[in-house]
Amino acid sequence: MTDHSIEEAKRQAAIRAVEDHFSPEATYVGIGSGTTIIYVVEAIKERSTNPHIRFVPTGYQSRQVIVRAGLTPIAFDSLPEDTMLDVAFDGADEVDEELNCIKGGGACLFQEKLVAERARKFICVADYRKDQPRLLTNWPTIPIEVAPISIYTVLHSLRLLGSPNPQVRDGLLVKAGPLKTDQDFFIIDAPFPSLLTSSDVASGLGAGDGTDGKWQVETLSKEIKLITGVLEVGLFCGMDGVQAEKARNGGLGTGSGLGGQKPVAVYFGMQDGTVKVRTSTAK
Numbered sequence: 510m511t512d513h514s515i516e517e518a519k520r521q522a523a524i525r526a527v528e529d530h531f532s533p534e535a536t537y538v539g540i541g542s543g544t545t546i547i548y549v550v551e552a553i554k555e556r557s558t559n560p561h562i563r564f565v566p567t568g569y570q571s572r573q574v575i576v577r578a579g580l581t582p583i584a585f586d587s588l589p590e591d592t593m594l595d596v597a598f599d600g601a602d603e604v605d606e607e608l609n610c611i612k613g614g615g616a617c618l619f620q621e622k623l624v625a626e627r628a629r630k631f632i633c634v635a636d637y638r639k640d641q642p643r644l645l646t647n648w649p650t651i652p653i654e655v656a657p658i659s660i661y662t663v664l665h666s667l668r669l670l671g672s673p674n675p676q677v678r679d680g681l682l683v684k685a686g687p688l689k690t691d692q693d694f695f696i697i698d699a700p701f702p703s704l705l706t707s708s709d710v711a712s713g714l715g716a717g718d719g720t721d722g723k724w725q726v727e728t729l730s731k732e733i734k735l736i737t738g739v740l741e742v743g744l745f746c747g748m749d750g751v752q753a754e755k756a757r758n759g760g761l762g763t764g765s766g767l768g769g770q771k772p773v774a775v776y777f778g779m780q781d782g783t784v785k786v787r788t789s790t791a792k
């Protein structure tokens with residue numbers, strides 16, 4: 510597969526996702542980070558001339574994409590407290606069959622999670638390489654955002670949870686030393702064996718609690734989040750926006766603010782130019 514056709518797959522998926530989920534009457538729209546989101550913003554720009562829509566970025570790059578497209582950004586912390594976004598679009602590094610996602614390949618996972626949880630509908634757009642039965646099949650590690658001072662204790666705790674060789678992400682050619690996030694934190698990339706879905710656990714493939722070295726997505730996410738020094742984990746799991754709304758209407762908290770972390774739909778651009786749509790079964 511050439512780079513060109515991967516880019517075309519992302520573009521086709523973005524166009525379909527925007528056709529299906531972007532309304533020119535929207536008030537607030539979340540915009541994720543990465544390379545695929547650029548095609549989403551292009552597609553939005555082609556459909557909307559409404560100057561009143563406010564676009565909520567998930568970091569520096571995302572804000573630049575919004576501004577360069579001539580759209581109007583609004584900072585997440587300027588949103589009225591109980592206001593939800595009509596929709597949020599973002600990319601993903603890997604998506605499993607229950608629509609749990611790994612995110613944070615671009616180091617923006619903290620703001621991406623804030624924005625996803627604030628949206629009535631969180632929509633992911635990706636190319637076919639991201640579509641896998643389980644997380645950590647093709648994508649090797651879980652990105653975790655960590656306070657710099659805590660880096661060695663977090664690395665140690667991750668090893669105790671069974672991550673064989675967690676690494677602090679390097680700034681590579683961009684800067685000497687660790688990469689810094691938009692919060693001035695570090696990223697640890699932690700490998701684990703591929704993660705069980707909840708149906709794997711229900712069908713007896715494992716307890717999912719790490720005792721046999723196998724973790725279920727949500728259980729591992731909670732364990733990592735409990736480590737002091739961890740700001741956020743790049744596992745987007747638990748409820749989706751539709752389930753979160755039901756919980757809110759039933760008077761239950763969602764555990765994470767207003768919404769859910771999981772997408773209600775994922776659009777995969779395929780090798781043959783088609784778009785595969787996977788939606789949440791929990792409607």
Ligand SMILES: O=C(CO)[C@H](O)[C@H](O)COP(=O)(O)O
Binds near residue numbers: 545615
């Ligand atoms: O989570 C992210 C950034 O933190 C991105 O959404 C994810 O890495 C996908 O990026 P791309 O669209 O470039 O494949």
